[in-house]
Amino acid sequence: MSLIVTGTIGIDTLHAPTGSAERVLGGSCSYFAAAASHLTPVRVVGAVGGDFPAEHAAILESFKGVCLKGLERRPASRTFAWGGRYLDDMNRRETLFTELGVLEEAPPKVPAAYQDSQFVFLCNTHPSVQMDLLRQFPRRALAVCDTMDLWINVARLELLALFHEVDGVVLNDQEAMQLTEARNAVSAGRAILDLGPKFVVVKKGEHGAILVHRDGVATLPAYPADASHVVDPTGAGDTFAGGLMAHVALTGKGDFATLQGGMAWGTVMASFTIEAFGLDRLRTLDAAQIAERMKRFQTAARVG
């Protein structure tokens, strides 16, 4: 079943207590697609500028399951670039710079060949852009959007309109509580269900994720990684969403049990992403390593 992701393909500069990485391939769409492609083919809709390095394009192309027909190259524009620094415990980060580049221009067009896409994930961007992209998938079976605190603050009405159109929402716990003024993640999820979607996945970083669905609640811890294996948390949430949606697309269903299973795949994929800067760990990953990590996670997170 065809999976598609829309979002940012960018150039990241990262500083962490574990080291630094200068102008590496980043962006939510890149992380999502790289992770999902290990499980199922994934189509990409995004835009980059004339400065987008050939080696970054080569990295995207190296993921066999990633289809780049929807990647727009705009020679006169600049690629989105972001710089960030992680603080000591790696749970907090500060933004050093943001160069919007192509994100200030018209959103990318969805190629005609992509309009039959069934499973749609809209990475975080202005909710009006997400809505515009969503409408270009008339045959969608299931659509899910991410968002962030910025849009909750400056584009709340557009965000609420989007929530009415999607099947699911993925967002961080702090954002979910900010949006709903709920006191915990479960209650925030329930409050968001009242805004339209059938399910909400509340991401809690190193503490896992909670699925609040019209048919039930699921909760999953993160993979219990040693601190020495946590090199760069960038993209963990997007990778989680990629693993989750890949499982949904593979299964062809969006019911509670499928989403619960998808959360485990998302958790496993995210556990790899954080082991290296940028997409480095996802590039060297193979099916046997994924299967082994899933087995370990199932053992570690077994209930009784």
Add this chain to the structure above:
Amino acid sequence: MSLIVTGTIGIDTLHAPTGSAERVLGGSCSYFAAAASHLTPVRVVGAVGGDFPAEHAAILESFKGVCLKGLERRPASRTFAWGGRYLDDMNRRETLFTELGVLEEAPPKVPAAYQDSQFVFLCNTHPSVQMDLLRQFPRRALAVCDTMDLWINVARLELLALFHEVDGVVLNDQEAMQLTEARNAVSAGRAILDLGPKFVVVKKGEHGAILVHRDGVATLPAYPADASHVVDPTGAGDTFAGGLMAHVALTGKGDFATLQGGMAWGTVMASFTIEAFGLDRLRTLDAAQIAERMKRFQTAARVG
């Protein structure tokens, strides 16, 4: 198999956004014993003063599985009393007052009839007192201690000596990281293993708990409660330990799989404690409610 708990039986005054409770029965030992008693008989070693209300004694006696032969009444002394206020998100609290009372005197004596106890839990108190109590159980099969930031700061050497004698340690994530200077709960647990114990349970409050054992790592989320059901978090950690140790004592084993199973029982028992002030919810609990909650938890926390 005989389970015993040593610790504080106190009088709590609690303030929370959900309401207040004046001079209710509290103390780590009370919470532990009340929770454990729903699963297996439990012996109590603790001391109270002449001011200990008859109705609080009646509450302890109302838990059929709790044996109070080791409860010392000291007419000329005062019972430990504590007052605290929970802040808005219920994850942080401030201490309003602490009256040590009997805790400033000699620790309670372990009755001769208790010296054959096999499964020993030492609730948080000065590690020298814990050590003294531990030595009074020569036939113990498994001993576990709790601790807190205060002792890490002012009695580190005594704490390290205790860690050499016990089989397991239970403590909060912040305390575990403070003690070891590790960057996350898993690494903190591993660092504590190097200090002597066979296993460490790192409690993360609403984010669950992680077991770091010489034979593996287990991770479990908390029960996904609606915020409206969280009335008073006091005693959640002690209740968790009570459920965990009750399962260990029932099983008669302290291996990785048994402790992993015990964490689920601890999680379920804690999910009840927080639903009311003090021990109120544990008093009305029955076996059918516990079994149903466990079933719900297993469904919610299933991996894939």
